Structures are given as C-alpha cells and as structure tokens.
Amino acid sequence: MPVTYLFRLVRLLTLGVAIALVGCSTTGKQFQTADLRFLVPGQTTLLEASELLQSDPVNVYRQLDGSATARWAHTTTLATDAVYFNQELWLAFDAYGRFVRIVKSHNIPHTNLYRDGRRVDDQNPSPAAQAVSHSVFSQPAVSYPLGR
Secondary structure (H helix, E strand, O other), X not given: OHHHHHHHHHHHHHHHHHHHHHOOEEEEOOOOOOOHHHOOOOOOEHHHHHHHHOOOOOEEEEOOOOXXXXXXXXXXXXXXXXXXXXXXXXXXXXXXXXXXXXXEEEOOOOOOOEEOOEEOOOOOOOXXXXXXXXXXXXXXXXXXXXXX
C-alpha cells in the first residue's frame, strides 16, 4: 500500500508542475537596470548602453536622419493571460549614435533619479553640480501660476 500511495503522490506532483509550466511564458530578453544611472547624454553609445543593461535591445528603430530608438523589453506571464511581469525601456540616440534621453520606461525603478551617474536628489552635490544648479540657464525663464 505505501508504495502505491507514494507513486500516486509523485505522479500528482509531476502533473501539477507540468500544468504550471505550460501556463508560463516569457518574451524579450532580461536586462539589468542597476547601472542605468551611468547613461550620459551626448556620450554613451548604443553599444555602451547594451553593456550597462547587460543585454542587447529587442528592437532598434532607425530614422532617416541616422538617429535611433532602442527598446529593451522582457515579459513573463504566469497562468497564461492572467498575471504579467513586464519591464520595458526605450532609449533615444542621436545621429552620431550617442544617448539623448529615456523616451519611455515601464516598471523600471528610479529612471529619473540619476543624471550623469549622480543622484538628482542628492543633498550634498559636488561644487560643480552646485554651480550648474544655480546657473541662470538652469532656471525657467517664465512660469505661470495655475488655478488663479
């Protein structure tokens, strides 16, 4: 009796795992965003961005002027069409192949927290960063009050 019970239990567990795996799927390529802060506008190339993200982009959309938009994406689905884990990052590059800006990000934490490898909300910025932040050119020329 115990052998038959054990055999049935193993068969039931195997069937459960098989059903769970059939309901899972992934698309795209996994990428790491920990070094996203080191993207420097006007300096970082598409190849360097791929190295920072530890993955090649899923798509690169090239424009006639030589500029491009690269898309990194990874989606995992559990229980087909019920639970999604989705990450997506779109980066714009100029005609010279240099990073311009983050076009779009989805489920990427802190994409706007860093600029040129430094935290934007840093309470103790470097003297050079303080000089730039107090520059006349970094302040808006015109502001309009809302709700009046």
